[in-house]
Amino acid sequence: MSGRLELLSEQGLRLDGRRPHELRHIKCKLGVFEQPDGSAYMEQGNTKVLAAVYGPHQAKAKKAEGNELIINCQYSQATFSTSERKNRPRGDRKSQEFKMYLQQALSAAIKSELYPRSQIDIYVEVLQADGANYAVSLNAATLALIDAGICLNEFVVACTASLSKSNIPLTDISHVEEVSGGPKLTIAALPTAEKIAFMEMSERFHIDQLETVIETAMAGCREIRDILEAAVKEHLIHIGSAADWARVC
Amino acid sequence: MAYVALSEAEKTFILHGVEVISSVPLFNSLFKVSLFLQEDFRCDGRSRRDYRPMELETGLVSNASGSARLRLANTDILVGVKTEIDVPNPLTPEFGKIEFFVDCSANATPEFEGRGGSDLAQELILSLQNAYESPLAFDYRTLCLIPGQQCWKLYIDILILECGGNLHDAVSLAAKAALYNTKLPRVTATLLDAGITDLIISDNPYDCTRIGTDAVPLLVTVCKIGDYCLVDPTAEEEVCSTVSMVVSVSMRNETPFLSGTHMTGGGSMHRDTMLNCIQLGLSMGEQLNKLLVKMLKAEETRVGPKRPKTVGFLK
Numbered sequence: 001m002s003g004r005l006e007l008l009s010e011q012g013l014r015l016d017g018r019r020p021h022e023l024r025h026i027k028c029k030l031g032v033f034e035q036p037d038g039s040a041y042m043e044q045g046n047t048k049v050l051a052a053v054y055g056p057h058q059a060k061a062k063k064a065e066g067n068e069l070i071i072n073c074q075y076s077q078a079t080f081s082t083s084e085r086k087n088r089p090r091g092d093r094k095s096q097e098f099k100m101y102l103q104q105a106l107s108a109a110i111k112s113e114l115y116p117r118s119q120i121d122i123y124v125e126v127l128q129a130d131g132a133n134y135a136v137s138l139n140a141a142t143l144a145l146i147d148a149g150i151c152l153n154e155f156v157v158a159c160t161a162s163l164s165k166s167n168i169p170l171t172d173i174s175h176v177e178e179v180s181g182g183p184k185l186t187i188a189a190l191p192t193a194e195k196i197a198f199m200e201m202s203e204r205f206h207i208d209q210l211e212t213v214i215e216t217a218m219a220g221c222r223e224i225r226d227i228l229e230a231a232v233k234e235h236l237i238h239i240g241s242a243a244d245w246a247r248v249c
Numbered sequence: 250m251a252y253v254a255l256s257e258a259e260k261t262f263i264l265h266g267v268e269v270i271s272s273v274p275l276f277n278s279l280f281k282v283s284l285f286l287q288e289d290f291r292c293d294g295r296s297r298r299d300y301r302p303m304e305l306e307t308g309l310v311s312n313a314s315g316s317a318r319l320r321l322a323n324t325d326i327l328v329g330v331k332t333e334i335d336v337p338n339p340l341t342p343e344f345g346k347i348e349f350f351v352d353c354s355a356n357a358t359p360e361f362e363g364r365g366g367s368d369l370a371q372e373l374i375l376s377l378q379n380a381y382e383s384p385l386a387f388d389y390r391t392l393c394l395i396p397g398q399q400c401w402k403l404y405i406d407i408l409i410l411e412c413g414g415n416l417h418d419a420v421s422l423a424a425k426a427a428l429y430n431t432k433l434p435r436v437t438a439t440l441l442d443a444g445i446t447d448l449i450i451s452d453n454p455y456d457c458t459r460i461g462t463d464a465v466p467l468l469v470t471v472c473k474i475g476d477y478c479l480v481d482p483t484a485e486e487e488v489c490s491t492v493s494m495v496v497s498v499s500m501r502n503e504t505p506f507l508s509g510t511h512m513t514g515g516g517s518m519h520r521d522t523m524l525n526c527i528q529l530g531l532s533m534g535e536q537l538n539k540l541l542v543k544m545l546k547a548e549e550t551r552v553g554p555k556r557p558k559t560v561g562f563l564k
Contacts, residue, residue: 080329
């Protein structure tokens, strides 16, 4: 594993000053827009994502096959989101790939048996990209689905992890850490059930390290789940305060 | 445009608010007299010359040289300005370049999914290009580094996050705010070697220049509903209107100038109405410009601890 940068300093700190297991600062908000049925904004460090959910509504004729629920995703990235200007916001290979992965992870979480012959549209817009774009998009999509009141088995949460040169696992990697050549592992998990809905890995890992890196990412997922849960509760108290729900919570 | 379904009764209601002279019965002992009142009272309580409330934030996107987010009631626009060094057009060696790009996000309406929003985006790009075309409306010379060799190229990337009517105005306001917020790094040219210049771009983020935005045009949509013209139509009012004029207003020495205009929608209007619309657009543009400059100056002073912790959702 030569030729790539050391991601940890001698003091055991990462490039942005975090310790190996630390997440970036997370801020999120539900119900940011009025027109969609559900919407959420999520910020993880410098990665900022907006998600909107429309539906469930009647499936479009050309897409409807049989009885099952259609989960329609779109991933797009604002042209000014990266440091180099992007020429088009969507339609490139990367966004097609992310779209498929989103669909995959979300269909594991949505209780699709409750919505036969329906369609749910999930649109994700990355406003600023600084690593872990897929993970933050999925987390934002989960929040938007909750805001739309769609039944989920549980929170589906994604987190990334990497491995430093000295074989110390790192949680929630930023863009600089992503491009410096380290391995990158993304996991979308259902943390309570300890199930993995989606996993993607690039670069090479030694099989002995894989276990620890997966565990690191899972720990990150659990931590993010707690943050999201707190945000959902706060949102519900806020919107329900008129109906005096706050006391029930 | 986002699809808004309105029944005939709802349309009539909007129409009456805008124009109808309604009759209020006044009972007199001898005669039954009706007093005719002009309403000028729209659904949301505004008069025909009122704008909806606006919210403006600048400098949100750290990957862009300048950015602004504008929320005009339900219309939400995010603009990022990116800069690049380019070679000037040989026909205009002393001018820099500006390129607009509009992306209608599917977050705004599912109809924009895939390529669904490209028609609307193209329309907005064209009206902005028209408005900015005149060198009197935007001083392209300020973007020139070395005439004929190097110039700045500004990419004004506009992202529509939610549509609640009056996109033209909101987009132009947000674009102007983002340009005001744009900081170009200071460039020094050295080493004249066989006519080729070497540019040194300052890497100090505080060593920067700004773009003159005094004359940057604003678009004002004047919407004709019934026999009357109004500004800042909501999505519902846009459905009721057959034709509207987009007037681009550029300020010079405190006087509003017209820097482009075009009609949208399927209907037609009388020549006098059209001139009235343009007049209304000009005077509204002047007021809007004053307001925007005031808002931008206020935004500038809110730095450090004075900056409010949460405005909108982009904290």
